[in-house]
Amino acid sequence: MDYVCPLDWRYGSEEMRNIFRVENIVRKYVEVERALVCTLEELGIAEKGCCEKVMKAEVKPEEVYEMERKIGHDIAGLAFLLEEKSGCRFVHYGATSYDIVDTTWALLIRDALKIIKRRVIELLEDLIDKARKYADLVMIGRTHGQHALPITLGFKFANYVYEISRGLEILMYAEKMIVRGKMSGAVGTMAAWEGRGLEVEKRTLEKLGLEPHAISTQVAPRDGFAFLISAIAIIGSQLDRLALEIRELSRPEIGEMYEAFERVGSSAMPHKANPVTSEKVSGLAKMLRGLIIPALENIPLWHERDLTNSSCERILIPHAFLILDEMLISMIKVLKNLAINEKNIKKNLELLRNFTLTEMVMNILIKKGISRRRAHEMLRRITRRYVEGKSLQEALLEDEEISKILTREEIESIRPENYLGNYRELIERAIQYALEVIERARKDLKTLPS
Amino acid sequence: MDYVCPLDWRYGSEEMRNIFRVENIVRKYVEVERALVCTLEELGIAEKGCCEKVMKAEVKPEEVYEMERKIGHDIAGLAFLLEEKSGCRFVHYGATSYDIVDTTWALLIRDALKIIKRRVIELLEDLIDKARKYADLVMIGRTHGQHALPITLGFKFANYVYEISRGLEILMYAEKMIVRGKMSGAVGTMAAWEGRGLEVEKRTLEKLGLEPHAISTQVAPRDGFAFLISAIAIIGSQLDRLALEIRELSRPEIGEMYEAFERVGSSAMPHKANPVTSEKVSGLAKMLRGLIIPALENIPLWHERDLTNSSCERILIPHAFLILDEMLISMIKVLKNLAINEKNIKKNLELLRNFTLTEMVMNILIKKGISRRRAHEMLRRITRRYVEGKSLQEALLEDEEISKILTREEIESIRPENYLGNYRELIERAIQYALEVIERARKDLKTLPS
Amino acid sequence: MDYVCPLDWRYGSEEMRNIFRVENIVRKYVEVERALVCTLEELGIAEKGCCEKVMKAEVKPEEVYEMERKIGHDIAGLAFLLEEKSGCRFVHYGATSYDIVDTTWALLIRDALKIIKRRVIELLEDLIDKARKYADLVMIGRTHGQHALPITLGFKFANYVYEISRGLEILMYAEKMIVRGKMSGAVGTMAAWEGRGLEVEKRTLEKLGLEPHAISTQVAPRDGFAFLISAIAIIGSQLDRLALEIRELSRPEIGEMYEAFERVGSSAMPHKANPVTSEKVSGLAKMLRGLIIPALENIPLWHERDLTNSSCERILIPHAFLILDEMLISMIKVLKNLAINEKNIKKNLELLRNFTLTEMVMNILIKKGISRRRAHEMLRRITRRYVEGKSLQEALLEDEEISKILTREEIESIRPENYLGNYRELIERAIQYALEVIERARKDLKTLPS
């Protein structure tokens, strides 16, 4: 209870927190230093036995940060400790701090992305199920918050299936550009490794399962981080849209869906089913949108680098992942516990007595040879009868001009379920796209070393 | 070492962390609940003895958050515990969660602002000292990174004195609008307090030393938070400018100032005096700029409020304060340890052999009756001699046309120290402004209850 | 129709556009140059007659920008042209471009703020009218989008009165810090004016009705611009909240208010009353939130300035003002044409059959000596009867335990109109605050030179 950051206890999973804890970061630093030393031994740059000795040496985070307090530098402290404990003087040989830090970021981000991708897939699978389950449940489509034309609930979910799959696709593009190792020395030239730098880089990164950047300065290019945070903020904003949908549709006047969790809604009004989990998702999305700014500002570093990305990224990256993690967990839970009120869906669909279907009528009129202008006039006249409490059908039947053009049968066929177009094929097309993206995402999950 | 957020251990002071720790937040919640119960007793709404009982009841954060896990709501859990322990059933009577939360934010922010204001004043005082100490140390002024006209180092510092005082002033404006209590019930109407809501509000907030908002919904208006974060981001960006100044002037080719800390500069290049503390400040400034986005997005809440500000602000506010805290601490330390290299200042001042003073020459020519166009032509001719290695004086003396217009004495007087204008009065004017702002800030510090 | 920027024709008023048109900017540049020359003549620095000659010289924007194309600099071109045409060689004497540009920004911003303040006042006055007109119209208050406790429509409007008055207050703080002249030469030292710089500054700026900055570099400090854009973005987000309120309440299921303009709603669905003007306001608010980022990034300029603020501000400032202008005009129009549907307000108020008033019941129970826990249990039991279609009153009357504690009369008094607390005083308190802010804003409007 001595935390100041809610991401240290309140938001995000333990699993994700474990990735970005100081102790895991130090563990990864050590892993990278070891991969380098072992490579140097393989190439005959470091003396025989170094690798084994360094593999055995243990360094604790507290030791590193005590060293940092003394010498003002964490990686220098780590290298010192590791050399001390292993007795191998080729620890960190030829490397710069950010060879370790950026390669560690790649490892941590890869691990964090596994969790994220797993959760996005879980969310997508639930959305796909719902898109199919409710494929034919007719409801009103809403634009501007107003009633537009009918859709089905499955069609609504299918749009989220498509959008969030796109988010996943963008995230995988970002992954390709950010999850790369950096092993190239103080200014990126690999100066210390006697002309064998490319081999040092290749072998060290292979041990860690990473591809290198084509070139680098003291650091990997920061555009990758900006791309990653953009992708995270995009997915976050997509989840925000889904959360917003649920929040709106659970208004008591609408009542089409609601979060069906057991809990106290608010301290003062214990009877309400407040969509608080969805609201949390919308709230956290705002944080993610803000995080793209420092990520972009980190791109223009000075020359072969300045340090201004460092403090910034220490906060930025764990926060972006933990916030998205919390949002995904929450959204998955909301979907699992989402109650659908079909009665209210039906009630709302009929609220405007089919006057939402004037487009359908207009199209029939046009098809029958009426000009758009004349059709418009007729419909304006018809629409005015809405306020008298008539249904669209009644108004049409009672209209002298129109009832001559349209048969009773035609008028009676003007119903939401007859104006759904190609919703089924579209739902399926969205799902097929999603499945294809999910399959690619799964392959990525498999091919990565554990 | 199990933290994921650097603000929980690495950045920011313990003092600031203590304000935003979960346990302190809960302590303040209890303080607000108590102030309300005692007020209710005073007004005869709650039964006699309630106040005393609630003052004695202790609630621990862990208890609150265990309740939250059960019932899904922290303040409801707290109210329940407090009632349970005190046996007073008027705990939280008529209040809504955000009466407690927003009033607590006001208390926490007031405390946090005390620390911030103290640090800004400390920084300003050092800058004022330096503005005076180096009032007459002539150096080159730089625009576009190029040499412009001479200034003095004190004049440079005085500009920071002015700017950061302005930042402090903006912060105090923000304080006036954000540090206000909220005690008005579930939708802001004070419905539960039998028509005596205004008195409940007044007495409760007086106990806490707070003024109320004129009106509110379930929550205080969020513009205040946005204004606060803007002010914090503005000060952060001003510190960024100061940090940037130091980072640039400590380039080895310039060498006019540098961070004179003892430490290991980097793991690979132990000999360099990297301006890492200033770089940290510039890095953290980027984070602050991003935080204004969620703060602004929190303004448009739905109707009498939605909950989307909640998750967002739990992260946003402590982070903004802790980041600024770290930046101020760092900047104070940098200034205290700032080495000034007068030799290099002089060397750079002379680097362009006074060719930076062509404006001075032109003005003399114009004063002597030469048209601007003709003066320009002369100076263009003169400037071309720069590449021959001449000084401005030499070029002028050797120029047939100009040497007829200007006397040798006049030409020799064309020196940086003679082209400093009203720098002394301007420095003093900046300092006077700063002192006036500081005095107001100090008064605020005094008048607040501890 | 050859525009690419919608602010050049579609959004914002002609009045506001006139301020930021190139030709007006050049006109102001000339005004500032003239004020300087006349001051220089007064002080005997420039020759007699200069002022008059410069007052007569006319410079056209096209000429300036043709010069810019030749010499790469607009202000240099202007100064050259003005000297040429006036024959006074003291044009621009001792000044730097940004003495002209920043002082011009101050003049333009002051003019733009007059328009903005006038519109905010107009908006506030309408909101005040509505707050009073609908002071007693009871409606449901909504939190989380759910029904909370009753408020009145006037109370709802009064919250906007308060918030937007706060926005105006913040804007006036910003005005105090940004509307300041800058007349201090190339690096801020006033070097050229023979020690009489402070007088040059004072007299020149007095002619323009401006106060100076205490000190400056080549430019005025950029925090003022960031503060201004923050204030604009805050007001923009407040308008967004008002627009959002209207958009939500005009959902057909809610139908409490709607934009009552005459127009074609959408190309495909001519019958709907889409809240498109409010939607435009919400859309433009997003642009404003983004504009704070470049404004903040402009603060950390290099040394005595770099030029990176220049291109950025040329876009930023006119866009911020024109966008806010359009938003205010739109919001004023929406409010003027806002239809209130009292029938639907009543219908929604009764939607949950007073079950929203359980807080009221609980408080009565507590007042009668029941513990919060027992009261909670009773109410949970009562609440369950909601689904049976009962009203709260029925459920209470039929409950054996409660009907023993509460009299029929007490139960029947549990009605929205009896649970509105101090709404009337609160409305009035909000209005009083607004009137006080408006009065100050009006005074500002008067005291400024036309």
Next chain:
Amino acid sequence: MDYVCPLDWRYGSEEMRNIFRVENIVRKYVEVERALVCTLEELGIAEKGCCEKVMKAEVKPEEVYEMERKIGHDIAGLAFLLEEKSGCRFVHYGATSYDIVDTTWALLIRDALKIIKRRVIELLEDLIDKARKYADLVMIGRTHGQHALPITLGFKFANYVYEISRGLEILMYAEKMIVRGKMSGAVGTMAAWEGRGLEVEKRTLEKLGLEPHAISTQVAPRDGFAFLISAIAIIGSQLDRLALEIRELSRPEIGEMYEAFERVGSSAMPHKANPVTSEKVSGLAKMLRGLIIPALENIPLWHERDLTNSSCERILIPHAFLILDEMLISMIKVLKNLAINEKNIKKNLELLRNFTLTEMVMNILIKKGISRRRAHEMLRRITRRYVEGKSLQEALLEDEEISKILTREEIESIRPENYLGNYRELIERAIQYALEVIERARKDLKTLPS
């Protein structure tokens, strides 16, 4: 000269402006409406001859916007005019405004991206040339603004080659997701087209050379726009880094490169070579970073859409493209006119008398069997001799302990040109990557319809 937006005349190319001018937008609207009508005729939905008539009908932007003023809707106005003029009542049949608008955005963005990609390629080719031309020109590498290890100027350029190629790659990813047509009616179900919606969509979009989205609401998903603006902001920030490099290296104390344009530098100091074009690039980059915020906020639209993206995108998209356009044009011009001062590069390289090469020494010592700790101590001792004015070589030769370990020959080999590692292979690797990306970008350029 009656513009308020600098993008209407000052920044960006005519070519890019032509894409986003109102008249071109209307032209594209008409193109999309025509493609739809012709498809409808092909499929027998519209009557024969409609296509031909609509192809002949001309609509002028002014007419559209006059209609908009009357009926409040631009696309409705356009459809009305087009029907009126063609006499075909199937104009816009079954479509919604955003079928036209979003498909038009896709067309405009595709065209705008062609220009952008062409410019990025031009920039990359110049950078590649420079990377090769200066492959072996040794210079100091800088980290923290301090001297680090040597690099070559070609190596520096190669890093930009790599980064900006990555930017181009990200842009092409974004293109794949945003340049898609939308033809699916008012809520995305294709309701009006008698079950043949998929064919209507396919044929209409094929005529325009576009792929469809898998599914849509009333609008295409907004994540694509956010991704696009992210990509633009990332490239913008990469150009900012390049501009920053040039601005820093053209400081007079450094003088390694400068913008070699002919122009008046500033009104007051005509002699300076201010890097104003690079400064403009850095300034505009700030604007781009801000634009990502509204792009992200546009993702969470309500249900089947709300209109809040509309006003926002009208500003956002043209501005993003025109700003990036100006930045690319400027950067290309800067690079073409970039003067390299090899003398100063050499001078700076030698500034610290090879004390930057201590890492090299340390590595030799470690290779010789010295422990890192002992090597550190030796080097600390050596480093202290820097202040005596010694070169590293002298200090090493004079050091008793070290001169026993290292031979004179070894010490003399400690020179920058011997510590450049694999710079040549790395330059080539970066160029190969760039060429591969360029080739893909070129293919895209070819395969698009003109």
